[in-house]
Amino acid sequence: MLLEKLPAHVLRDVFGFLSAGDVARAACACKTFKQVARSESLWRKLLSEKLGSQASIVLPKTLPNERYPHGDMVVEPAWKEMFQFWMNPGPNSYSWMEHAKGEELENRGKFAARYLHRCTAIGDGNKILLFGGQGSGADFFNDLHLLDLRKKSLQLEQLDAAGDPPFPRCSGTLTAVSVTGIPGSEVVALFGGSQGFFEGFSNSLCILQGDENVSISDAASQHKGLTWREPLVVAADPEDGVPDARWGHSAVSWNGKLVLFGGSNTQHCFNDTWVLDVGLNPREPESRRLLATWKKLKLGNDARPPSRAGQTVSLVGDALYVFGGCHISDVFNDLWRLDLGVRVPTWERLDVAGTPPAPRVGHAAVVLGDRIVFSGGRGSPTAGASGTYATADQGLATMQGLTFFEGGFAMLDISRGTWMPIQHPNRNNHVYLRGEDDGAVDMEDAAMEDEVWEHRTGHVMVPAKDGLLVIGGLAYNGEFQNDVQHIRVF
Missing domain, CATH: 1.20.1280 (Monooxygenase)
Known part of the structure; x- marks a missing residue:
C-alpha cells in the first residue's frame, strides 16, 4: 500500500x-x-x-x-x-498587552511595591508563589502571594501560612521541590537572603508544606492548609558542610531536587554548586518535619564561572545555563553551561553566535522551550553587546555606577546556539495598571509612565497566557514597582 x-x-x-x-x-x-x-x-x-x-x-x-x-x-x-x-520573529514582534484584549491585570491583597522578591511555579505550572523582597524605606517583606494564571482576571492574592514565618528578606531563593520517598509530593524551599548588605546574611532553610493529604497547589488555591516548617538540615559530607550564608544566589528545581549556584556575602563571592535533597526524617517518623540534605557537587575539572552574585540560572533539559551577574565592580555577560545529566558534570563556557546582551546584574530570565528570555537589570554598556539603557537625564539613570536597561527582551536560542535580536515590545494602545498598597488598581496614561516601567531591576518574570508577565522591580527613577506587566509573545 x-x-x-x-x-x-x-x-x-x-x-x-x-x-x-x-x-x-x-x-x-x-x-x-x-x-x-x-x-x-x-x-x-x-x-x-x-x-x-x-x-x-x-x-x-x-x-x-x-x-x-x-x-x-x-x-x-x-x-x-x-x-x-x-x-x-521580526523586529518589535512582541507587544505590551492591551487591556482591550480582555486581560484584566489586577492586584489584590496589599502587594506592596518591592524588588528582589522571588517566585516559583507550583502544581502544573499555572500557579505562581511570590515571597519577600525589599521596598522603600529599607522595608523588608516576608509575605506570601499567589498568582493563578488560569483565572481570566489575574490577581496577586495574599496567603496566610501557619508555623513560624521566615524572617523578612530579599535576594533569597524560592524553589518548588519534591519529597524523596513520596511520589507526586511537592513542597517549596526558601533558602538564604539578607536584610541589606550590611545587616547580615542567612543560610537558613524554611519549607512551605501543605497539610497532610493536601497538595501545596490545592492549599494555596483554597487559602488554607499551608505551614512553614524548619527541616532538619544535614550535610552529605561533613567536610563540605552546608552552603555559607549568602544572597544574590540562584536556584532551580532539577529532578525534584534544588540546585544552588553562586551568591555573595560581605566576606566572599561564590561560584560553588550545591544539590539539596528533601526527604522524610527517619529520626522523627511521626512528625511532619522533613530531612534536608546538602551535597556539594563534585565537578570533573577546574573550569567554572568566576564567582558572582545577581546572575540568572536557567534549566533547559538537564543543563544549567548561567548568565550575567557581578563580582564587586566586575559585571558579566558570559554564558556558562553545566550538564547535570552526566555522571561527572563539568562547567563549559559557551561562545555562541549573535550579539550577546550587555553585561548586567539583577536581570530576570524565563525558559520557553529551547529558549531563554532575559529582561532588564543594571550593567555597563560595552562595545559589541546589545541593549538599550536609561541615559543620564532620565531619573536616576545609574545606581552604584550601573545603568538601567530597558524593557527589551534578549533571547538565547539553545538548539541553534545563537543570540537572537533583542525584542522591543510595541507599546501602541497599552494600558498601564499599577496596584496600590491598599489593593486598589489605577489605570494611568501609558505615555505618562512610559519610561518608568521600561527600565527596571530586581523584578521577576514568568510564562503566562500568550507570553510573559513581569512583576514588580525597581525603576531607574528610584521608585519601587508593584505592577504586573503582560507581554504578548504569541
Missing part, C-alpha cells in the same frame, strides 16, 4: 514524528502530502514540542485572526505562521 493512500488522520500522526523541515520537504512530494502538511493540528503540535512543558501555559487555544490570519490554499495555515513567527 502506498503511503499517500493512508487515511489523512493516520498521515497526520506520521508527520507528527517529523521535524518542521522534514514536513516542508514532504509537502513537495505530492498533493496528498501537501494537504496533510497544511494541517493546523500538526503545526500546533510542532510548536508545542518547541515550547516543551510551557506550551500548555503560554499557547492560546485559538489564534487571533488579525495576527495569524487563516486562509485558503494560497495562504499559510495560521499555526504554521505562528511556528515561523516563533522561529524567526
Whole structure:
C-alpha cells in the first residue's frame, strides 16, 4: 500500500514524528502530502514540542485572526505562521498587552511595591508563589502571594501560612521541590537572603508544606492548609558542610531536587554548586518535619564561572545555563553551561553566535522551550553587546555606577546556539495598571509612565497566557514597582 493512500488522520500522526523541515520537504512530494502538511493540528503540535512543558501555559487555544490570519490554499495555515513567527520573529514582534484584549491585570491583597522578591511555579505550572523582597524605606517583606494564571482576571492574592514565618528578606531563593520517598509530593524551599548588605546574611532553610493529604497547589488555591516548617538540615559530607550564608544566589528545581549556584556575602563571592535533597526524617517518623540534605557537587575539572552574585540560572533539559551577574565592580555577560545529566558534570563556557546582551546584574530570565528570555537589570554598556539603557537625564539613570536597561527582551536560542535580536515590545494602545498598597488598581496614561516601567531591576518574570508577565522591580527613577506587566509573545 502506498503511503499517500493512508487515511489523512493516520498521515497526520506520521508527520507528527517529523521535524518542521522534514514536513516542508514532504509537502513537495505530492498533493496528498501537501494537504496533510497544511494541517493546523500538526503545526500546533510542532510548536508545542518547541515550547516543551510551557506550551500548555503560554499557547492560546485559538489564534487571533488579525495576527495569524487563516486562509485558503494560497495562504499559510495560521499555526504554521505562528511556528515561523516563533522561529524567526521580526523586529518589535512582541507587544505590551492591551487591556482591550480582555486581560484584566489586577492586584489584590496589599502587594506592596518591592524588588528582589522571588517566585516559583507550583502544581502544573499555572500557579505562581511570590515571597519577600525589599521596598522603600529599607522595608523588608516576608509575605506570601499567589498568582493563578488560569483565572481570566489575574490577581496577586495574599496567603496566610501557619508555623513560624521566615524572617523578612530579599535576594533569597524560592524553589518548588519534591519529597524523596513520596511520589507526586511537592513542597517549596526558601533558602538564604539578607536584610541589606550590611545587616547580615542567612543560610537558613524554611519549607512551605501543605497539610497532610493536601497538595501545596490545592492549599494555596483554597487559602488554607499551608505551614512553614524548619527541616532538619544535614550535610552529605561533613567536610563540605552546608552552603555559607549568602544572597544574590540562584536556584532551580532539577529532578525534584534544588540546585544552588553562586551568591555573595560581605566576606566572599561564590561560584560553588550545591544539590539539596528533601526527604522524610527517619529520626522523627511521626512528625511532619522533613530531612534536608546538602551535597556539594563534585565537578570533573577546574573550569567554572568566576564567582558572582545577581546572575540568572536557567534549566533547559538537564543543563544549567548561567548568565550575567557581578563580582564587586566586575559585571558579566558570559554564558556558562553545566550538564547535570552526566555522571561527572563539568562547567563549559559557551561562545555562541549573535550579539550577546550587555553585561548586567539583577536581570530576570524565563525558559520557553529551547529558549531563554532575559529582561532588564543594571550593567555597563560595552562595545559589541546589545541593549538599550536609561541615559543620564532620565531619573536616576545609574545606581552604584550601573545603568538601567530597558524593557527589551534578549533571547538565547539553545538548539541553534545563537543570540537572537533583542525584542522591543510595541507599546501602541497599552494600558498601564499599577496596584496600590491598599489593593486598589489605577489605570494611568501609558505615555505618562512610559519610561518608568521600561527600565527596571530586581523584578521577576514568568510564562503566562500568550507570553510573559513581569512583576514588580525597581525603576531607574528610584521608585519601587508593584505592577504586573503582560507581554504578548504569541
